[in-house]
Amino acid sequence: MVLKQQLNMKVLFICNQNLHRSKTAEKIFSSKFETKSAGLYNEKPVNEKQVSWADLVVVMEDQQRKELSVRFPKQYLQKQIISLNLPDIYNFEDAELITKLKSKVNRLIQLTQII
Secondary structure, eight states, rough: OOOOOOOTEEEEESSSSSSHHHHHHHHHHHHTEEEEEESSSSSSSHHHHHHOOSSEEEEHHHHHHHHHHHHHHHHHHHHEEEEEEOOOOOOOOHHHHHHHHHHHHHHHHHHHHOO
């Protein structure tokens, strides 16, 4: 699957609680993609419908990708799921978090367009 930098691409960002990392990513990439965010361990955890909606699922840590494989094995095999390897040490809209998110996502877009 080749990533397209288009508004019609649906990207789901996932972290543990959906308070800081995935919420920030949802907000800052909403001008490039159709975005949503969710958490794995909060009051309303990510569900099958959300995962099915996404063209691309972006998790913040590898452990979250593993958790998705357990919770949604069918979707896991059908979706491109990318880990950004961003630890849970940032606050919502933290300047360093925004810089790292933009750098990592832009690098992923460049790499996948080469393939």
